[in-house]
Amino acid sequence: MTGLIPSPPHHPGQIFRGLAGVVVDTTTISMVNQETNSLTYRGYPVQELCESCSFEEVAWLLWHGELPTANQLAEFKLVERNRRTLGRNVTSALSRLPEDCHPMDVLRTAISYLGADDPTEGLDDRDHNLAKSIDMFAKLPTIVAFEQRRRRGLEPILPDANLGYAENFLQMCFGEIPPAEQVRAFEVSMILYAEHSFNASTFTARVVTSTLSDIYSAVTAAIGALKGPLHGGANEAVMHLLAEIGDVANVEPWLKQAFVDKRKIMGFGHRVYKNGDSRVPTMTAELRKLTSDGKSADLLATYDALAAAMLRVKDIHPNLDYPTGPVYHLMGFDIPIFTPLFVMSRITGWTAHIMEQLESNSLIRPLSSYVGVEQRKVPTLAG
Numbered sequence: 346m347t348g349l350i351p352s353p354p355h356h357p358g359q360i361f362r363g364l365a366g367v368v369v370d371t372t373t374i375s376m377v378n379q380e381t382n383s384l385t386y387r388g389y390p391v392q393e394l395c396e397s398c399s400f401e402e403v404a405w406l407l408w409h410g411e412l413p414t415a416n417q418l419a420e421f422k423l424v425e426r427n428r429r430t431l432g433r434n435v436t437s438a439l440s441r442l443p444e445d446c447h448p449m450d451v452l453r454t455a456i457s458y459l460g461a462d463d464p465t466e467g468l469d470d471r472d473h474n475l476a477k478s479i480d481m482f483a484k485l486p487t488i489v490a491f492e493q494r495r496r497r498g499l500e501p502i503l504p505d506a507n508l509g510y511a512e513n514f515l516q517m518c519f520g521e522i523p524p525a526e527q528v529r530a531f532e533v534s535m536i537l538y539a540e541h542s543f544n545a546s547t548f549t550a551r552v553v554t555s556t557l558s559d560i561y562s563a564v565t566a567a568i569g570a571l572k573g574p575l576h577g578g579a580n581e582a583v584m585h586l587l588a589e590i591g592d593v594a595n596v597e598p599w600l601k602q603a604f605v606d607k608r609k610i611m612g613f614g615h616r617v618y619k620n621g622d623s624r625v626p627t628m629t630a631e632l633r634k635l636t637s638d639g640k641s642a643d644l645l646a647t648y649d650a651l652a653a654a655m656l657r658v659k660d661i662h663p664n665l666d667y668p669t670g671p672v673y674h675l676m677g678f679d680i681p682i683f684t685p686l687f688v689m690s691r692i693t694g695w696t697a698h699i700m701e702q703l704e705s706n707s708l709i710r711p712l713s714s715y716v717g718v719e720q721r722k723v724p725t726l727a728g
C-alpha cells in the first residue's frame with residue numbers, strides 16, 4: 346500500500362454524493378490513513394512533530410517537503426517577524442467592518458484586501474507564491490489579535506519581532522504572554538490543525554487554483570469553506586454545546602433529547618476517520634494539563650462524559666474540534682475567534698496545496714447527473 350486508497354468500484358454515471366470515498370488526485374503533503382487512524386505530514390507522524398517541533402518548523406516542512414536546517418529556520422523566522430505588521434490601509438478597512446460581524450468575515454475580507462494590495466498580483470510562480478504564503482502566515486495572527494481586541498473595545502497591540510510566533514500572537518491578544526503550558530497547548534493545536542489532505546476547505550482552494558486564479562482568491566474561498574459548522578466552524582459549536590449542557594449531570598438527558606431532535610453533535614464524527622481522529626489524544630492531553638489545577642474540573646467532566654456517551658450510544662468518536670474548543674476557551678479566547686485560530690494554522694496546508702496543484706494542474710470540473718424536467722419548448726407569454 347503506497348498511501349493511495351483506491352476509489353470504490355464504480356460504473357459510469359454512478360454518483361458519490363459529497364465525493365465520499367472518491368480519490369481525485371495525488372498529494373505528497375500529508376497522508377490521512379483511515380485504516381490506522383494516523384496522520385503524517387511529509388512522512389512524519391504528527392504526534393512526533395508536536396513533541397519535537399515548533400509551528401514555524403512545521404510550516405516550513407509543509408511548504409518545502411523537508412524540515413529546515415538551523416540556518417534555514419533562522420532565516421525564515423527573520424522574514425516572518427519582519428512581515429507581521431499590517432499596512433494602515435488594511436487596518437482602516439478592517440476597522441470599518443461591523444463590530445458584530447463574524448471574525449471569519451473579517452479574515453475573509455482581510456485576505457481579499459491583501460490580494461488587492463499586492464503589487465505582485467498576477468505573478469504566480471512558486472517563488473512568488475511562497476513569499477505570499479509567508480506573508481499571510483505572518484499577518485494572520487496580527488489580524489486575528491486585532492479582531493479579538495476590537496470585539497472587546499480594546500486598542501490593538503503591535504507585533505513584537507523579538508518574540509516567536511506563538512508568544513507574539515498571545516501577547517497581541519492578551520497583553521501578556523500566558524503561562525508556558527498554555528503557550529504549548531496553543532502551539533500543539535496549531536501543528537495539529539495545519540494540514541489534513543483533501544478536506545473541504547483545502548479542496549476548495551485547489552478548485553479555485555485549478556482555474557489558474559490567484560493564491561489570495563483560493564485562500565479567501567477556503568476561509569469561506571472552513572467557516573461552516575460541518576468543518577472548522579465546529580470548534581465554536583462545541584463550546585456552545587458544552588455551555589448549553591452546563592453540568593456533567595445533564596449530559597445523558599441532554600444527549601437523549603438531542604437525538605430525539607435529530608441534532609448533529611458538533612465535534613463528533615469524521616468523513617475519513619471512522620474509528621477515531623488521530624489528533625484527538627494529543628490535543629486532549631493538552632486539555633488535561635490545562636485543567637490539572639482542578640479549577641475547570643466541571644468542564645473536563647462534561648467533556649469526558651459526552652465523549653463516553655456518544656461512543657456508547659452512537660459509536661461515534663470525537664474529532665479535533667472537540668478538544669480544541671475547550672482548550673481555546675480555557676486560554677481566554679472569545680468563542681467566535683476559535684475558527685480564525687484554525688485559519689492561522691491551516692494557511693500552511695492550504696498554501697502548500699495551492700503550490701502543489703499548480704505544479705501539475707488540471708482544471709477540476711466534475712460531472713453531474715441531470716434529474717430535472719425533460720427538455721420542453723419555451724411557451725409564449727400567457728396573456
Ligand SMILES: CC(=O)SCCNC(=O)CCNC(=O)[C@H](O)C(C)(C)COP(=O)(O)OP(=O)(O)OC[C@H]1O[C@@H](n2cnc3c(N)ncnc32)[C@H](O)[C@@H]1OP(=O)(O)O
Pocket residue numbers: 363574575576577579608609610611612613614615616617659661664665666
Ligand atoms: C476539523 C474538522 O473539520 S472535523 C469535522 C468537524 N465537523 C463536525 O464536528 C460536525 C459534526 N459532524 C458531522 O456533521 C459529520 O460527522 C461529518 C460532516 C463531519 C462527517 O459526515 P459524513 O462522513 O458525511 O458522515 P454522515 O453524515 O454520513 O454520518 C453517518 C451517520 O452518523 C451520524 N452522525 C455523524 N456525525 C454525527 C454527529 N456529529 N452527531 C450525530 N450523528 C452523527 C449521521 O447522522 C449518520 O447517521 P445515519 O446513517 O443514521 O443517517
Ligand SMILES: O=C([O-])CC(=O)C(=O)O
Pocket residue numbers: 538540541543544545576615616617664665
Ligand atoms: O479532513 C476533514 O474532512 C476535516 C478535518 O479533519 C480537517 O480539515 O482537519
